[in-house]
Amino acid sequence: MSETTLPAAAPAKRRSAPRGALIGQIFEGLCFGAATLLLAALGGIIVSLIVGGWPALSKFGVGFLFSATWNPVTDVYGAAGPIVGTLITAALALVLALPISGGVAFFLTELCPAPLRRPIGTAVELLAGIPSIVYGMWGLFVFAPLFARWIQLPLMSAAKPGSLLETLTTGIPNGSGILPASIILAIMILPFMAATLRELLLTVPAAVRESAYGLGATTAEVVLSVTLPYVRQGAIGAVMLGLGRALGETMAVTFIIGNSHAFPKSLFDSGSTIASTIANEFTEATSPVHTAALISLGLVLFLITFAVLGLARLLLRQQGAKL
Amino acid sequence: MLKILGAALSAALIAGVATTASAAGSMSGAGATFPAPVYNKWAEAYKAATGTALNYQPIGSGGGIKQIEASTVDFGASDKPLKVEDQQANGLVMFPTVIGGIVPVMNLPGFKPGALKLTGPQLADIYRGAIKKWDDPLLARTNPGVKLPNLPITVVHRSDGSGTTFLFTSFLSLQAEHWRTEVGANDSVQWPVGLGGKGNDGVAAFVKQTPGSIGYVEYAYAKQNAMTYALMQDKAGQFIAPTAQNFKNAAANAKWTNAPGFYLLLLDQPGKDAWPITGATFILMHAKQTDAAKGAEVLKFFDWAYKNGDGAADQLDYVPLPANVKDLIRKSWSKIVGPDGKPVYK
Numbered sequence: 001m002s003e004t005t006l007p008a009a010a011p012a013k014r015r016s017a018p019r020g021a022l023i024g025q026i027f028e029g030l031c032f033g034a035a036t037l038l039l040a041a042l043g044g045i046i047v048s049l050i051v052g053g054w055p056a057l058s059k060f061g062v063g064f065l066f067s068a069t070w071n072p073v074t075d076v077y078g079a080a081g082p083i084v085g086t087l088i089t090a091a092l093a094l095v096l097a098l099p100i101s102g103g104v105a106f107f108l109t110e111l112c113p114a115p116l117r118r119p120i121g122t123a124v125e126l127l128a129g130i131p132s133i134v135y136g137m138w139g140l141f142v143f144a145p146l147f148a149r150w151i152q153l154p155l156m157s158a159a160k161p162g163s164l165l166e167t168l169t170t171g172i173p174n175g176s177g178i179l180p181a182s183i184i185l186a187i188m189i190l191p192f193m194a195a196t197l198r199e200l201l202l203t204v205p206a207a208v209r210e211s212a213y214g215l216g217a218t219t220a221e222v223v224l225s226v227t228l229p230y231v232r233q234g235a236i237g238a239v240m241l242g243l244g245r246a247l248g249e250t251m252a253v254t255f256i257i258g259n260s261h262a263f264p265k266s267l268f269d270s271g272s273t274i275a276s277t278i279a280n281e282f283t284e285a286t287s288p289v290h291t292a293a294l295i296s297l298g299l300v301l302f303l304i305t306f307a308v309l310g311l312a313r314l315l316l317r318q319q320g321a322k323l
Numbered sequence: 324m325l326k327i328l329g330a331a332l333s334a335a336l337i338a339g340v341a342t343t344a345s346a347a348g349s350m351s352g353a354g355a356t357f358p359a360p361v362y363n364k365w366a367e368a369y370k371a372a373t374g375t376a377l378n379y380q381p382i383g384s385g386g387g388i389k390q391i392e393a394s395t396v397d398f399g400a401s402d403k404p405l406k407v408e409d410q411q412a413n414g415l416v417m418f419p420t421v422i423g424g425i426v427p428v429m430n431l432p433g434f435k436p437g438a439l440k441l442t443g444p445q446l447a448d449i450y451r452g453a454i455k456k457w458d459d460p461l462l463a464r465t466n467p468g469v470k471l472p473n474l475p476i477t478v479v480h481r482s483d484g485s486g487t488t489f490l491f492t493s494f495l496s497l498q499a500e501h502w503r504t505e506v507g508a509n510d511s512v513q514w515p516v517g518l519g520g521k522g523n524d525g526v527a528a529f530v531k532q533t534p535g536s537i538g539y540v541e542y543a544y545a546k547q548n549a550m551t552y553a554l555m556q557d558k559a560g561q562f563i564a565p566t567a568q569n570f571k572n573a574a575a576n577a578k579w580t581n582a583p584g585f586y587l588l589l590l591d592q593p594g595k596d597a598w599p600i601t602g603a604t605f606i607l608m609h610a611k612q613t614d615a616a617k618g619a620e621v622l623k624f625f626d627w628a629y630k631n632g633d634g635a636a637d638q639l640d641y642v643p644l645p646a647n648v649k650d651l652i653r654k655s656w657s658k659i660v661g662p663d664g665k666p667v668y669k
Contacts, residue, residue: 260514282383
């Protein structure tokens with residue numbers, strides 16, 4: 001019985017071979033198409049941003065980047081306020097989020113009791129899935145009043161007249177401004193960075209870690225001198241991922257930053273970011289120059305993000321050369 | 324960036340919807356977000372009554388003007404009226420649909436709604452940062468016998484471009500020369516002081532959270548949230564409350580016949596009890612309709628809404644137009660003609 005069935009199965013296998021080749025070709029074609037489409041979209045976006053923003057760029061020239069005047073009545077626009085606001089909030093968010101996300105990742109990989117590992121890991125990933133508008137509303141209606149009462153007012157009343165603290169804390173005590181926006185941003189980028197860092201730490205071979213422990217190192221020593229150096233390259237990538245998100249975040253920031261186009265003068269002063277300005281004004285911008293100025297802001301944000309990613313690449317390459 | 328792509332995408336979608344929608348028994352409009360709830364309510368009732376559907380996309384006044392200029396929709400909607408020159412340059416006809424009022428609201432501990440009286444020039448001085456404290460002698464002058472607190476004033480304004488801001492800054496420009504020359508009127512301006520909240524909710528939240536703050540919101544919003552409002556001085560010098568009737572007074576007394584193309588801001592209108600910061604929201608249509616039946620359908624809808632829609636508007640805290648203004652609008656529709664040059668609305 002088995003002898004008669006075997007020869008019958010063989011031709012069937014042979015017939016399937018060309019089909020596999022065809023599938024392979026289609027697969028290659030699709031992958032190539034996807035990659036090309038991505039590049040074309042990227043190029044298309046740059047070109048359309050330049051074309052769309054041209055009326056403003058040609059009118060204001062380089063001054064567009066350095067002027068803090070944003071006046072829709074006289075149609076004069078300068079992007080300096082939003083650019084500075086974007087950079088400050090993103091940097092502050094990163095400074096706040098980095099230690100916490102590092103702590104979360106190390107706790108999950110080194111210290112956490114096994115039964116808790118999954119629930120906490122899932123909770124971190126869930127945080128990443130919350131839409132940004134929810135963070136914005138939570139920030140405005142829940143976080144801002146608490147922040148004003150428990151952080152802002154005590155800080156403001158503790159500041160001595162003329163001190164640096166007073167300069168940093170002048171503002172309206174209602175929980176809006178640069179620092180609250182940065183804190184919301186930090187909460188938003190935290191899960192991304194923590195999740196990526198955790199994945200990275202899991203890639204450290206158990207043998208490396210075990211041998212460090214075997215030599216008598218404490219957990220802190222293992223983390224600081226063994227696992228952290230091991231994942232340094234990837235960690236820079238994780239940080240840049242967080243920074244990229246902080247730079248482009250829109251709705252949550254718009255709700256709480258205070259939306260003034262001038263330079264922020266203190267941590268509690270109102271400011272604006274590039275993304276929040278576009279979100280605020282794009283739908284109702286009727287003058288062509290106003291629309292163009294907003295599109296140019298988009299171009300500037302694109303270039304900043306590009307520069308950040310480029311810098312990350314450069315750092316990674318230098319690290320690679322050193323190792 | 325995503326926002327821009329999104330806007331481009333939604334524009335493309337609307338264009339797509341519009342072309343497919345122009346088949347039969349439906350029409351499409353796009354624009355202002357402020358009147359969207361009442362337009363949708365009307366559309367629902369109109370579809371039940373006649374079977375003709377309206378697809379209204381609240382994409383913002385700027386978007387509404389752009390879409391009607393590009394003829395991707397049957398009508399555009401804008402909170403900011405187009406000047407008659409601009410209407411003519413683009414071959415458009417404009418008419419108002421409902422009225423809204425802007426209400427100054429504040430957070431003054433211990434103050435009841437209407438306990439504070441304000442004049443237009445005072446409001447302008449507050450918004451440019453010249454009056455910094457609530458117990459300023461300038462404010463005390465219109466509030467004799469009221470104990471004004473020694474609190475710094477925090478100015479709150481809209482951060483997003485909006486018809487509300489356009490109306491409010493137009494009012495300040497009308498009331499104070501310095502505001503007109505230094506700041507001006509637009510749907511977003513360079514504010515001398517204060518902080519911006521996104522939308523009516525954002526302004527209201529900042530006002531609620533900041534003792535000593537003042538902001539401005541649409542009437543429906545102030546009413547539904549029972550916010551502390553100020554009485555404003557009308558043209559006759561009386562201090563009046565923001566009520567639906569007082570908005571209607573402003574619209575009824577206005578000289579619509581002297582306003583070609585219905586370009587009229589209902590600011591500081593004469594007559595008894597006319598709320599000084601009132602404005603209408605507008606519809607834009609092409610004066611020359613390529614499809615007479617389609618144009619007639621849109622006008623039939625608004626005619627129906629003027630006749631049967633006041634109740635729905637009241638319910639949603641919009642103020643319907645007075646009857647005399649509705650008649651004027653119906654007369655003005657004779658300017659909307661089909662390809663044969665005959666009015667589409669009979």
